[in-house]
Amino acid sequence: MSRAFTREEDSDNAISDVGERPVSSERNLVTRSGLKQIEGQLAALRAELAKAEASADRERIARISRDLRYWSSRRETAEVSVPEQGSAVVRFGMAVTIEDEDGARKRWTLVGEDEADAAKGLISHVSPMARALFGKAVGDVATVNGKEWEIVGIETV
Incomplete structure (x- = not known):
């Protein structure tokens, strides 16, 4: 079938269907530095999204939106863990x-x-x-x- 006979919605779905990034089922333990990295990712992606929206780049908007959902989820579930000073056994961090x-x-x-x-x-x-x-x-x-x-x-x- 010729592309001339496809619906516009079909092509929009193809662009925005970039799939989700898998989120681990493990506890989301992070170091203080790790939390800053997550927050940095979110800030950078929000800035990228604004640029993509201004240029109406739907594929880029879809990819950035997917990544924003991933990092937002990781931020919401982040558990900052700081090891005890002088611990005699190995701990997170x-x-x-x-x-x-x-x-x-x-x-x-x-x-x-x-x-x-x-x-x-x-x-x-x-x-x-x-x-x-x-x-x-x-x-x-x-x-x-x-x-x-x-x-x-x-x-x-």
Whole structure:
């Protein structure tokens, strides 16, 4: 069938049907920095939406609106969690230095899902490594994927 015979509403739905961003079913724990990141995302998206609306770019409006719904949901469910100063065991928001059998060390900070960036040493609190580390102290061993890691340092950041 020729496009000349399609209804305008059909093409509008195709543009605006960008799908929703999946929202995790896990608790939305965030650090103070993570909350600021969420609020920054919301502010930036609101500014982008105003520009997109001014230019009547429907596809861009749909994408930005979807992202605004996602970040608004994440802001509404955010639970800021600050670890106790001097805690002897690994908690959310802490930096943990681990060492494998070969002496290789890694330092991970346990953060919220939206904050995670492994390249920067930030891992999600729901990751297998974080789950293996929670509640452990210096000298304890965490096993992930069959590999053992000894906790050699814990720091409140």
